[in-house]
Amino acid sequence: MLKVGVLGGSGYTGFELIRLLATHPEVKIVAVSSRAQEESAVSEHYPAFRKFVDLRYVLPDDPVFEKGVDVVFSALPHGASMKAVSGLVEKGVRVIDLSADFRIRDAAVYEQWYEPHTSPDLLKDAVYGLPELYRREIASARLVANPGCYPTSIILALAPLLKNRLIEEDSIIIDSKSGVTGAGRGLSLTTHFCEVNEGFKAYKVGGVHRHIPEIEQELSLISGKEIRVTFTPHLVPMSRGILSTLYVVPREGVKAGEIDEAYRTMYADEPFVRLVGSGEMPSTLQVRGSNFCDIGWKLDGRSGRLIVVSAIDNLTRGASGQAVCNMNIMFGIPETTGLFYVPWQP
Ligand SMILES: NC(=O)C1=CN([C@@H]2O[C@H](COP(=O)(O)OP(=O)(O)OC[C@H]3O[C@@H](n4cnc5c(N)ncnc54)[C@H](OP(=O)(O)O)[C@@H]3O)[C@@H](O)[C@H]2O)C=CC1
């Protein structure tokens, strides 16, 4: 049995990690942190865990995370996460970091979009935790940088097209829509019920969202060319789920069949990508609570654009499910263990 610790186990992705790990056949959760909930029972803070989790919250600097575990998941905010996990990694604990702190390979780029990096030396050891792209590297990583929620839905949707040079790299326009859990469990005016319910708005418009450097970094690596994207996130009145709609221009002469073939070839053996087919479109309800990313696409003959739509659950495939998948890969456990079940639809 793997002994697992969860830093930040009172937040939304922390909840989702514990939900998945509590019934994982190869895992024993030994420690969960929260400063505000210190010493209270996890199953009091989240009653859903009654009969599943018999633990009390400890502080994030509790020695158990250093000495008593095989792997630590960090579900802390960026900044706090790098400070908490760098010491653990240096002491030989394997870490899966759900924050953005180790996703950007260049510290200067991270600092431009986030804050000063306190552990830049560890960046070279971090592996970007998208299994479909980096499975082999994840297996031996001591630090996995779990991808952001929007980037997961976007990179998976574009990878086959860029890998096969089927689209103009400078033509990428992305509209993504996220449920409100994407903003975390902390209270803020923008996520109040009355501010969100029955409304739908774009935010961080005009190249300012922090996921842009992460998306561009990974798309550029796939295509071998520097890529710039137009990315507009939206907040929708649902709890969980991300739907990304991508507009791209196919290279001259590219046929619909080549696009179909690129998706089918890249994802034929991938357990957590489901191609809903050319013409059908994914829905967040069809992936709810699951680790699946559903992808559909359609050529618009009138405008000459290709439209790709992807759907994930931001807390599962966009965070904790992907993190558990990475843990499976790191410890030689079959990748689908604890994660292969039918989504919650409706
Ligand atoms: N929500 C989402 O859909 C996604 C989130 N992420 C990333 O995952 C991480 C967690 O997100 P999420 O669960 O939504 O966030 P929440 O705000 O819901 O939870 C944050 C957790 O971290 C703890 N925490 C907060 N500040 C600190 C600190 N300074 N030091 C130690 N512990 C702290 C909180 O507990 P306490 O304050 O009691 O210690 C809580 O347990 C973030 O980095 C986020 O960007 C990634 C992908 C998707």
Ligand SMILES: CC(=O)N[C@@H](CCC(=O)OP(=O)(O)O)C(=O)O
């Ligand atoms: C709806 C909503 O607010 N979503 C968040 C997603 C950020 C997130 O959780 O991702 P990181 O791990 O990269 O911080 C946002 O747009 O900032």
